Structure formats: C-alpha cells, structure tokens
Amino acid sequence: MKAGLLRSAGRIRVVAWKELIQLRRDRLTIGMMVMLPILQLCLFGYAIDTDVRHMPTVVLDGDQTAASRDLARRMAATGYYDLVGRTDSYDDIGRAFRSNTARVALVVPPRFGADLTRGRPAQLQLLVDGSDPQTVASATNTAASLVATLAGEQTAGAAQRAGLPAPSGPPVSLELSVLYNPDLRTAVYIVPGLVGVILTLTMVMFTSMAIVRERERGTLEQLIVSPVKSVELVVGKILPYVVAGYVQMALILTAGAVIFDVTIVGDLRLLFLLASLFIAGNLALGLFFSTVAKTQQQAMQMSFFFLLPNILLSGFVFPWEGMPRFAQFLSQGLPLTHFLRIIRGVVLKGAVYGELHDEVVWLALILGALVTMTALRFRKKLG
Amino acid sequence: MTDDPDLIIETDRLSRRFGDLVAVRDVSLRVRRGEIYGVLGPNGAGKSTTIRMLCGILDPSGGQGRVVGYDIRRDAERIKERIGYMTQRFSLYEDLTVEENLTFYAGIYGVPRGKRRARVDEVIADTGLAPRRRQIAGTLSGGWKQRVALASSTIHKPPLLFLDEPTAGVDPVSRRAFWAEIHRLASGGTTVLLTTHYMDEAERCHRLAFIFRGHVLDDGTPDEVVARRHLAAAELEVDDAAGAAAALRRHDAVDEVEHYGHTLRVVTRDADPIALASQLLGPVKDARPSRVTVEDAFVSMVRAEENGNGQAVAAAGGAS
Numbered sequence: 001m002k003a004g005l006l007r008s009a010g011r012i013r014v015v016a017w018k019e020l021i022q023l024r025r026d027r028l029t030i031g032m033m034v035m036l037p038i039l040q041l042c043l044f045g046y047a048i049d050t051d052v053r054h055m056p057t058v059v060l061d062g063d064q065t066a067a068s069r070d071l072a073r074r075m076a077a078t079g080y081y082d083l084v085g086r087t088d089s090y091d092d093i094g095r096a097f098r099s100n101t102a103r104v105a106l107v108v109p110p111r112f113g114a115d116l117t118r119g120r121p122a123q124l125q126l127l128v129d130g131s132d133p134q135t136v137a138s139a140t141n142t143a144a145s146l147v148a149t150l151a152g153e154q155t156a157g158a159a160q161r162a163g164l165p166a167p168s169g170p171p172v173s174l175e176l177s178v179l180y181n182p183d184l185r186t187a188v189y190i191v192p193g194l195v196g197v198i199l200t201l202t203m204v205m206f207t208s209m210a211i212v213r214e215r216e217r218g219t220l221e222q223l224i225v226s227p228v229k230s231v232e233l234v235v236g237k238i239l240p241y242v243v244a245g246y247v248q249m250a251l252i253l254t255a256g257a258v259i260f261d262v263t264i265v266g267d268l269r270l271l272f273l274l275a276s277l278f279i280a281g282n283l284a285l286g287l288f289f290s291t292v293a294k295t296q297q298q299a300m301q302m303s304f305f306f307l308l309p310n311i312l313l314s315g316f317v318f319p320w321e322g323m324p325r326f327a328q329f330l331s332q333g334l335p336l337t338h339f340l341r342i343i344r345g346v347v348l349k350g351a352v353y354g355e356l357h358d359e360v361v362w363l364a365l366i367l368g369a370l371v372t373m374t375a376l377r378f379r380k381k382l383g
Numbered sequence: 384m385t386d387d388p389d390l391i392i393e394t395d396r397l398s399r400r401f402g403d404l405v406a407v408r409d410v411s412l413r414v415r416r417g418e419i420y421g422v423l424g425p426n427g428a429g430k431s432t433t434i435r436m437l438c439g440i441l442d443p444s445g446g447q448g449r450v451v452g453y454d455i456r457r458d459a460e461r462i463k464e465r466i467g468y469m470t471q472r473f474s475l476y477e478d479l480t481v482e483e484n485l486t487f488y489a490g491i492y493g494v495p496r497g498k499r500r501a502r503v504d505e506v507i508a509d510t511g512l513a514p515r516r517r518q519i520a521g522t523l524s525g526g527w528k529q530r531v532a533l534a535s536s537t538i539h540k541p542p543l544l545f546l547d548e549p550t551a552g553v554d555p556v557s558r559r560a561f562w563a564e565i566h567r568l569a570s571g572g573t574t575v576l577l578t579t580h581y582m583d584e585a586e587r588c589h590r591l592a593f594i595f596r597g598h599v600l601d602d603g604t605p606d607e608v609v610a611r612r613h614l615a616a617a618e619l620e621v622d623d624a625a626g627a628a629a630a631l632r633r634h635d636a637v638d639e640v641e642h643y644g645h646t647l648r649v650v651t652r653d654a655d656p657i658a659l660a661s662q663l664l665g666p667v668k669d670a671r672p673s674r675v676t677v678e679d680a681f682v683s684m685v686r687a688e689e690n691g692n693g694q695a696v697a698a699a700g701g702a703s
Contacts (some may be wrong), residue, residue: 007493014490018476018483025478222474225438226491227464 011228015236019210023240029206033244037198037252041191041259054321055139057081057104058096060088065113071124071150075106080142093127097179099355100341103129103321104139124174130181131348133189134319147174180265180348191256192343193316195249196278196336200310202248203282204289205303207241211290212299238283245279246272253347266346270353274346277363278339284370291377310336338362386449391416391543391574392437394448394455399432399441406432408597409446414576414590416542419569421588422578423681429597430578434545437576438468451543464493467536467544471551473528477521481512481531484520485538492539502538510534510564526557533564537573544568546577550584562587582678593681600684605677612680614638617656619647620669627664634663638683650679 023029059072075081084102087093096102107125115122124147128139181188211234214220223233249272256262285306293299311317313331320328320337331337338359345351345359353360385393392414399407407429414420422430435441437450439459448455451465475484485506489499507513510530515523520531529549537544546565550558562584565575569589577588585591585605592602601608621627624647628640631647636654640647649656657670 010493010496011491014487017490018479018487021483022476022478217477218470218472218474219476221470221472222468223491224440225463225466225468226488227460227493228491 008229008232011232012236012239015228015233016239019237019240022210023244033202033206033248034251036201037194037248038255040194040198041252041255053080053138054082055080055104055135056084056102056321057106058085058087058093058102059083060090060093060105060107061086062110063108063112067113067116068108071108071112072106074146074150075143078142078146080138081106094179095355097127097129098345098349098351099358100345103132103135106143125177126174127177127179129349130178131189131344132319133181135321136178136181143174187256187260188262188348189344191252191260191262192347193340194256195252195343196314196339197307197311197316198248198252199245199275199279199339200282200336201303201307202241202245203279204286204306205300206244207238207283207286208289208293208299208303209296210237210241211287212293212296215290216295234287238287242279242283246275249275262347264347265350266348267350267352268346271343271346274342274356274360274363275339277360277367278335278342281335281363281367281370284367284374288370288374288377291374310334313337315340332362333366335363335366338366388452389415390449392420392448392450392576394437394446396446397433397436397443397448398445399429399436400444405597407436407443410594410597410599411446412592412599412602414574416574417569417572418574418589419565419587420574420576421585421591422576422594423580423582423585423591423677424578424594425580425685428594430594431547433594434547434576434578438466438545439463464539465541465543467539467541469532469536469544469546469549471548473525473532475520475528475531475535478519480517480519481523482507482516484531484535488535489538494539506534506538509567525553526560529553529557529561530564533561537568541573543574543576546575548578548580550579550581558584582676582681585677585681591677593684595685595688600688601680609675609677609680612675612683613653614650614675614679614683615654615656616648616650616673616675616679617660618643618671618673619649619657619660619664619667620645621647621664621667630663631660634659638686639679648673650675650683652683 057075061068061072072083076083081104085096087096087105090107093102093105093107096105105127107127109123109125112122112124126139126143128136130136211220214223253262253264257264286303289299289302289306293302309330313323313327314320314334314336315331316336320331323331341359342351342356342363345356387393390413392412394410394412396409396411397407398405398409410429410433412420412433422433424430432441436443436455437448439450439455439462442456450462453461453465455462476487479487482503485503486499489502490496494502507516510533512527512530512534515527515531520528523531533546533549550561553561565577566587569575579585588605590602590604591608593600593608601611603611619627622645624642624645628642628647631637631640631649636651636659637649638652639650641649649660651659657667657672660667660670
C-alpha cells in the first residue's frame with residue numbers, strides 16, 4: 001500500500017515536471033497568464049454606472065416614533081431600498097455589511113420625530129457600503145431627493161400652520177457616510193473582482209486545453225497504455241496550474257496595492273484558504289470541458305462561453321442587486337458570484353469566516369456537483 | 384488456453400463489438416517469447432482493436448486472453464507495466480527535447496529516480512540518438528521521431544513490445560534502420576508484435592497472422608502461409624499487355640495479373656503459370672518464374688474471402 005502510494009507520488013511528480021517544462025516553453029500561455037491580469041486591471045479601471053435598485057437596507061432606529069417609521073416606509077417605497085431588518089447598534093451594521101446582508105443603513109437619531117414636529121433641524125445618517133461604488137451613487141442620490149421632499153413637506157406644513165412664509169434653512173438634513181471605500185474609487189471595487197475573473201479563466205481554459213492537447217496530439221493514448229492512473233495524470237497536470245493561479249492572485253493583489261492603493265483589510269490566510277474551494281470548482285469544470293471538447297480550439301471556445309456569463313452575472317461589473325430576479329437565480333450557480341463576495345468581504349471589509357459562511361456553503365455545493373459530474377465523465381478506458 | 388510458459392500472448396476466440404459492428408471476431412493468437420510477430424490486414428480489419436484488447440485498454444466483448452502471464456480482463460494494470468506500446472502517430476511531446484521525452488516516460492514506467500539518467504543514457508547510446516539528445520522533438524524528421532518513439536516505448540525494458548503500424552509514412556531508408564532495430568531488440572529477448580499493411584515487412588517477421596474483416600484468415604511462418612495457398616507466379620514479356628491481361632484474368636486458375644511496364648506478372652493457383660500463358664496467349668516472347676510473395680498469398684486469400692469462399696479458407700487455415 002505504502003509502496004503503491006510512493007509510486008503514485010513519483011508518477012504525479014514526473015507528470016507535473018513535464019507540464020512545467022511545457023508551460024515554460026509555451027511563451028504565449030505564459031504571456032497570457034501574466035498580461036491578462038495587468039491588461040484587465042487597466043481596462044476595467046473605468047466603471048460602468050448603472051441604476052441600482054433593491055439595495056438591502058437596515059435601519060438603526062433610535063427614535064421609534066411614527067415619524068421614523070414613516071421615513072423608513074417612504075424609503076422602501078422608492079424601490080431603491082429593500083428593508084431587510086432593524087439593528088440595535090453600529091456594530092450590527094458593520095456585521096450586516098461584511099456578511100453582505102445589507103449595503104445601506106439608515107440611522108435615525110433619538111428625538112427625530114420630536115424635532116420634526118417642532119420644526120427644529122433634524123439629523124439623519126445614511127451609511128453605504130462603498131466597496132461597490134455603483135451602489136453608493138444610487139443610494140445617495142435617491143436618499144438625498146427623498147430627504148429634500150420630506151423637508152419640503154415639513155416646511156410647508158409648519159409655515160402653513162403659522163400662516164408665515166416657509167423658512168429658508170433645511171429643517172431635515174442628511175449626513176452621508178460611505179464605509180470601506182470612502183473615495184468611491186473603481187479600482188477598489190475592480191481589483192479583488194479581477195482575481196476571481198482571472199482565476200476562472202486560468203483554471204478553466206488552461207487546464208482544459210492542457211488535457212485536450214494530450215488527446216489531440218495522441219499522447220493521451222500513449223499514457224492510457226502506460227501504468228499511470230487517470231487520477232495521477234489529472235493531479236500531476238493541474239498542480240502547476242493551481243500554483244499558477246495562486247501566483248496570479250498574489251500578482252493582482254500586489255499590483256492593486258502598489259498601483260491602485262487597494263489595501264487589504266482582512267486576513268489573507270483566510271482568503272487563500274477559501275480560494276482553494278473556488279479553484280477546485282473551476283478545475284473540475286475545466287476537466288469536464290476537457291472530456292467534452294475534441295480540440296484545443298473547442299476547449300477555448302467553451303471556456304470563453306463560460307466566462308461571459310461569469311463577467312456579466314457574478315457582480316464583477318454590474319451590481320448583483322441591480323439584476324433581474326432570473327439573472328440573480330442563474331448567477332447563484334456560478335462559483336465566481338460567491339467567490340467575489342468572499343474576496344471583497346475579506347480584502348475590503350475585513351470579513352471573518354462566520355460572516356462568509358453562506359458563500360462558503362454555496363461554493364462547497366457547487367464544487368460537489370461539478371466533481372460528481374466530471375468524475376462520471378472521466379474514464380480512463382477507451383471503450 | 385494452455386498456460387504454456389513459452390507463450391507470451393495467448394488468446395482464445397477474442398471478440399469485440401461496437402454496437403452492431405463486430406470489429407474483432409474469434410481471434411485466437413499464440414505468440415512465443417522472442418518472436419517478431421506480424422499482424423497483417425487492410426485498414427479497418429481489426430488490427431488496432433486487437434492490440435488495444437491485448438494492452439488491457441479495451442475490454443473484450445467475448446473470449447479471453449493472457450498477456451505476459453496476466454489475464455487481459457482482470458490484470459490490465461499489471462500488463463501495462465510490462466509492455467511497450469508505440470503507434471504510427473509517434474506520441475511524443477513535441478515541445479520537449481528528446482532527452483526530456485525519454486526521462487518522462489522513464490518516470491511514468493516507474494524507472495527509479497536514481498536510475499533514470501543512466502537508463503536514458505543507455506537507450507540514447509543504443510539507438511544512436513546522441514546527436515539529437517537536446518533537440519526539441521517537434522523539429523525532428525519522421526525517421527528520427529520514430530526512433531525516439533521506439534526508444535520511449537522500450538525505456539523500461541519491457542519483455543513485450545506492441546507496434547501499431549510503426550512504419551506508416553516513414554521513408555525507405557528509415558524503415559530499414561527501424562527493422563534493424565526491431566531485430567536487435569528481438570535478439571536481446573524482446574517479443575515484438577506489430578501490425579502493418581506493408582507486405583514486404585511481413586516477410587521480415589518470424590510469424591504472421593492475416594486479419595480480414597475482424598477475423599484471422601491464416602497464421603504461421605511466412606513460408607507456411609505462402610505454401611498453403613498453392614500459388615505459382617511468372618513474369619511474361621508481351622506486346623499487347625492490356626489484351627493479354629484481360630485474357631489471363633478470365634481463367635479461373637488465375638489469381639492476379641499485375642502490370643510492370645511491358646511485363647505482366649501473373650499469379651495462378653494450382654496451375655503452372657507459364658504453361659497456362661502459352662495455352663491462353665500462344666507463344667510468349669519471354670517467360671520466367673517469379674517468387675511467390677506473402678502479398679500474393681494475402682491478396683489470394685482476400686479475393687477468396689470476398690467471393691464467398693471464406694469458410695473454406697478459414698477451415699483450411701485452422702486445420703494446419
């Protein structure tokens with residue numbers, strides 16, 4: 001048994017060694033692996049602004065009066081905010097942001113209702129998760145106009161009762177706080193997302209092509225006749241790409257920190273650990289593609305076909321909250337959707353494991369499905 | 384099945400179906416240690432399917448077989464460690480050097496790390512690859528690629544070597560060098576089973592099996608196989624080659640008429656070709672006997688099979 005494992009390890013090592021030499025000689029692939037992240041980092045530096053509706057919102061209500069509840073109702077009525085809950089403290093708001101249960105928080109101070117009825121200036125606070133700048137734009141614009149309307153009504157009401165002209169000073173004001181990305185820089189949003197996109201591309205496209213290449217050139221038949229087992233072959237072949245994936249991740253995060261000043265708030269070890277689930281899922285998909293594609297060209301086409309919905313639906317460019325329900329449903333099946341929440345959570349908001357638990361469960365479920373699907377298709381015997 | 388230790392391959396009515404198609408039907412082979420055994424047949428006859436079953440990568444639909452002492456159904460993994468395999472595609476990594484290719488296959492076939500380098504050096508010396516050692520395999524000519532492929536498939540000194548159409552698309556000079564290498568391996572005790580549809584190569588084998596439409600028409604040494612067909616051949620110098628050929632072909636005893644410029648080569652069965660020619664064509668300018676080749680025997684057998692005498696031929700082959 002032990003001797004068998006040793007022989008296995010030896011064969012895996014020699015396959016990985018061969019793959020590394022091939023990778024080193026393949027200038028185009030190496031170039032793509034290094035240039036793609038950098039190119040995309042620059043390309044996606046420009047944001048695409050869209051109108052985001054249904055932003056999950058929590059309310060920290062220090063007032064608990066009809067006036068404060070009316071304000072929350074009116075916010076929900078705009079269609080831009082979905083009230084997902086009430087919180088009791090600022091700590092709760094932080095937790096809600098890090099675990100992605102909320103992107104916007106409204107803080108109503110004590111005596112808000114009383115101040116309003118007496119015509120005294122009232123202070124509201126709106127907290128917005130800035131790790132997605134598009135959310136911020138929508139959240140602030142809508143809230144500002146809502147507050148202006150509220151102020152107008154109050155002023156008009158008070159003036160009418162007194163039979164006097166309306167005062168010029170705003171009786172209700174809104175103080176806006178943007179968390180995690182206060183300058184609303186696109187790079188902060190794009191850099192972590194890019195890690196996920198590049199890893200998807202590397203793991204799916206390069207691994208599926210590397211295996212299809214063996215079939216295309218007839219070397220797979222040679223290997224099938226040899227004592228190397230299919231699992232040894234697969235592990236040996238993908239190991240170099242796993243290493244390449246982690247190198248790319250480090251490269252993008254470093255470039256992001258140096259060039260775009262994107263500082264990593266959370267625990268990198270947690271990120272690298274959770275990334276393994278994401279990498280494994282994409283590898284399984286790459287292997288699955290390799291069992292379907294007959295040529296390297298087909299493998300590449302399939303990979304790009306898969307990449308497109310990932311870029312569009314995962315929340316990499318367009319905010320997930322702004323998508324139609326059907327698209328949101330589809331995107332739950334993409335590993336990238338969940339990995340983006342994890343990496344943005346860790347890198348930008350300093351999220352801890354407990355706050356990312358749901359995404360990890362999703363990733364694990366997707367991984368299980370992909371591995372089962374691939375194992376069923378991957379057969380060593382030719383018949 | 385006899386379990387004779389001298390037999391390195393023994394199969395009993397091996398069959399393989401793909402859906403409705405019977406690719407291999409009741410193939411019984413016996414290959415002795417140290418032999419060069421040729422499996423001959425046209426494309427699609429079932430040669431490659433047979434080899435794949437013997438290598439343990441394709442399960443037979445029927446029959447059984449033992450290769451290097453192991454059952455092809457149960458012990459495929461054991462067989463794989465003890466055989467070498469090479470196809471006409473010369474499955475090399477075109478972006479690796481000659482040396483890297485050999486080192487890779489040495490590792491795959493379990494040559495220990497410490498001994499890999501020495502073994503690669505040895506194979507390179509044996510096969511004359513030294514000047515190409517550090518060349519990228521993709522830049523080699525067909526003949527050199529073939530040598531590297533052969534060296535790769537013998538890196539672990541297998542007692543049995545399968546070569547599936549190893550000389551397809553290789554120039555004549557390289558083919559001769561290749562055959563010299565095959566005989567060198569055989570004299571060192573390696574058994575070689577190869578498929579080919581070059582009939583001149585068939586005569587270089589110790590023993591042969593003819594496969595046609597998935598089953599064995601005949602097997603034995605080249606001389607035995609030829610003798611069993613009772614053929615005779617002659618070359619005739621004639622003025623009107625086309626007319627003479629047509630006249631000859633009409634006769635039942637004539638198996639084959641071939642044109643070589645103004646010369647006709649006629650093959651007859653159970654008849655003297657020169658006597659038959661003078662009987663059919665009148666006086667012939669020049670007539671001389673010609674050697675009957677394995678190709679003649681093969682063509683004769685295939686013709687008989689296609690004309691519906693298949694059962695008789697198979698029975699004759701089996702009885703001998």
